[in-house]
Amino acid sequence: MTQWPQGYGLHVLQTVDSTLNEAARIAPTAAGPVWIMAYNQTSARGRRGRAWANPVGNLAATLLMRPRGEPEQAALRSFVAAIALYDACVAVTGRSDGLSLKWPNDVLLNGGKLAGILLESTGMGRELGHLAIGIGVNLSQAPQPDALEEGAVRPVSLLSETGADVMPEDFLTELAANYARYESQFVTYGFEPIRTAWLDRAARLGEVITARTTTSETVGTFETVDGNGNLVLNTAKGRAAIPAADVYF
Template sequence: MSAEAGTGAGRHIALPEIDSTNAEGFRRAPALDGPTWIVAGLQTAGRGRRARPWVSPRGNFHGTLVLKPSGPPEQVALRSFAAALALRDALVQLTGLPASFALKWPNDVLCNGGKLAGILLESQGLGGPDPVLCIGIGVNLIAAPDPALVEPGAVPPVSLLQETGLRITPEGFLVALAPAYARWEARFTAGGFAPLRAEWLAHAARLGEVIRARTGAETREGRFESIDASGNLILRTPQATLAIPAAEVFF
């Protein structure tokens, strides 16, 4: 069973349970004619970056925005920054606590320094006649994974309820998130990445500080200087200034 409604920023399909909202997004994409949010009460096979399991208990937000964007893959991928900015906007709107939320490169949202939300972009057919982009978003609204299960050095997970005392339903969160994303999508379409980059940097966690970036078996330590016009992490090490397109970042 599913329910369909409007969010004010695209269609909204609500499902009681699904394997993965991203997987469902790809299954439904051929029949969709506009931006569509797919939200599930429970995910049985949710996943994060590098195919890691994403714990998806009821009461947390598990959703995917399905888009059919034109443009080259590297440009389409910059929508991860639009999603991060929309998440922060929605959280600030709902809590009134702007100082609590920061953005961690490449695709996490922090609350009081802990990992509150993650973003997973997956795509098919970009640059072709039938492109599909699924922007998967998970937010720990009421529960977070056990910190003991997180690898050493990683940012510990937190929940919005734990950090702020506020209990927000997934449906209430989508009411704020969907129009927030629509605003950033419009800015990206009209003005390119520059306005998103500037706003993202204004809320970046640990900007100007020493961090570690792990790519495969190699870990580099340096000062987090910026992100460039392609969304790459700019890391200044004692040997060189590097532009890193993908990495795991540790504080």
């Protein structure tokens, strides 16, 4: 049986506006890394301020930590969280087929969106205070299509796609254990082993994809993720390293 990782705290709430908001509230007094889980969120959010649908029975959790190093290094923990999520899914289902990671921060199952990651930080200038890694996983229910923005990847749930009926707290234990393992690897050996592990699980590697920002669109072959976490596309104009975008297949 998987054990809760040593050195990581756990706060479980019945209802909260957002586990990310709760992380911000407790950050000033947090003595070490702590996971915050809520059975119900009333104001959950995703990337770029988008709403995040959180049906009952799904996982809503945030890891609050105070990482060392530059903000850019801290941001690479989205990749740490992604491979930890992937491995947690394998642990609770006993299978890896159909699972993949979509840059920059989604977990896909059979081509549909199973989970998402959102990083938020506090601090001034180059001084990073706390890092909050928000994670949502569709364990039992996928949000209704009308709750999503136009063009979003269709949502799926772990239950509907694999038949695995997993309680949020049980999934979080697997996730926390895997995250602690990869965090230790990241701190000891740097980003390269994490980058390699992420690429081994990447969706559409070697295929033509589209990366869109609010002002531009880049189409090219997904070549790799570089040492800074940028998406690298081989385009008609040459190689392009993209730090932030939404990816479409």
